[in-house]
Amino acid sequence: MKALVTAGPTREYLDSVRYLSNGSSGKTGIELARALKQSGFSVKLILGPGSETPKNIPTVRTVSALQMFEQVKRNFGWCDIFVSCAAVADYRPQKISRKKIKKGAGPLMVRLVPNPDILRTMGVRKGRKILVGFALEDAQGLQNARKKLKEKNCDMIVLNSPSTVEADKISASLLFSDGSALKLGKISKDAFAKKLCQTILKKFYGSI
Numbered sequence: 001m002k003a004l005v006t007a008g009p010t011r012e013y014l015d016s017v018r019y020l021s022n023g024s025s026g027k028t029g030i031e032l033a034r035a036l037k038q039s040g041f042s043v044k045l046i047l048g049p050g051s052e053t054p055k056n057i058p059t060v061r062t063v064s065a066l067q068m069f070e071q072v073k074r075n076f077g078w079c080d081i082f083v084s085c086a087a088v089a090d091y092r093p094q095k096i097s098r099k100k101i102k103k104g105a106g107p108l109m110v111r112l113v114p115n116p117d118i119l120r121t122m123g124v125r126k127g128r129k130i131l132v133g134f135a136l137e138d139a140q141g142l143q144n145a146r147k148k149l150k151e152k153n154c155d156m157i158v159l160n161s162p163s164t165v166e167a168d169k170i171s172a173s174l175l176f177s178d179g180s181a182l183k184l185g186k187i188s189k190d191a192f193a194k195k196l197c198q199t200i201l202k203k204f205y206g207s208i
Contacts (some may be wrong), residue, residue, distance in 0.1 A: 001203070003041040004079035005033045006072065006086035006118070008048030009122035010065040015097035016109060022087050023165040026051035029085035031193035033057050036083075044078070046071045048086055065089050072118050081130040081200065084119045085158075087165075091115060122187050123153030130204050132156045134162065145175055155204065158196070174199060 005030020011019040026047060033045045037057060045059045053059045060075075062068040065088045076082060091112035101108070112188055119133045129156045135145040138161060145159040160172045171186040174196070184195060201207050 001041045001081070002041045002079045003033075003081045003083060004046070005029055005035045005036070005043060005083045006046045006048075006068060007033065008051050009087045010048050010068055010089045010115075011028070011063050012065065012092035012115075013096050014093050015099065015101045017100050020045050020089060020091070020093070022089070024048070024050075024087035025166050026086075027168075028170060028189050029083070029104075030054050030191070031190045032083060032085060032196060035190075035193040035197040036200075039201060041081075041202050044075055046075070046086070055105045060189070065092060065118075066117070069116045069118050069121075072122065076122055076125065076129075079129065081132065081204070082122055082126075083132040086118075088118055089115055098150065109174075117152075119152045119154070126153060130155050130185060130200070132158070132200070134158045134160065136160055138162050142175075145173075149175055149177060156200075176203065 008026030009024040011021045013019045033043050037043045041058055045057050047059050047061055049063050060071050061069055068088060079173050092115050094111040094113045123131055129202050133154045135148050135150055135157050137144050141159050145157050149157040155177050157175045158172050159175060160170055164170045168188060169186050170189050172184050174182040
């Protein structure tokens with residue numbers, strides 16, 4: 001079995017030094033990649049900036065959402081299961097200055113354009129692959145996560161909250177395409193990764 005995992009944030013540069021990003025540490029995705037490998041999967045990790053490359057796991061480093069999108073497309077045919085854990089920026093600046101933008105007296109207007117939706121694109125291409133997505137929600141979590149589960153053609157969505165960002169613990173619920181759900185409660189990210197991996201094996205591969 002082959003697992004492709006994305007983890008970490010993306011950086012969408014405004015100029016040569018400044019960028020838009022988020023507080024994702026990449027820890028959840030890295031721990032999940034480790035748990036999958038320990039369970040017998042061949043694993044490839046596509047990792048955004050800011051985290052150290054884990055040992056003994058083949059890893060492709062990316063910076064922007066466009067770079068991550070290209071690497072996912074390049075490796076998607078290889079995998080049996082795709083776990084989209086990365087906190088990918090929804091938007092990027094339309095124009096990037098090659099030099100540092102100097103401070104002026106007035107406001108600075110930046111036009112943003114949408115980034116590709118990696119999970120939705122892979123959902124269209126999935127065939128018989130298993131797709132696992134993550135939904136970070138701070139309002140109407142269950143409603144939004146179930147909507148994402150259906151619209152992006154996932155087999156499972158991990159619902160969590162902003163309190164997960166840059167934290168050592170995660171409070172998550174697993175929602176499945178058959179309508180079932182499993183609430184995990186607040187646990188460490190390494191324990192969560194092991195539990196999620198066990199659930200994947202039991203739910204989709206008939207083993208524990």
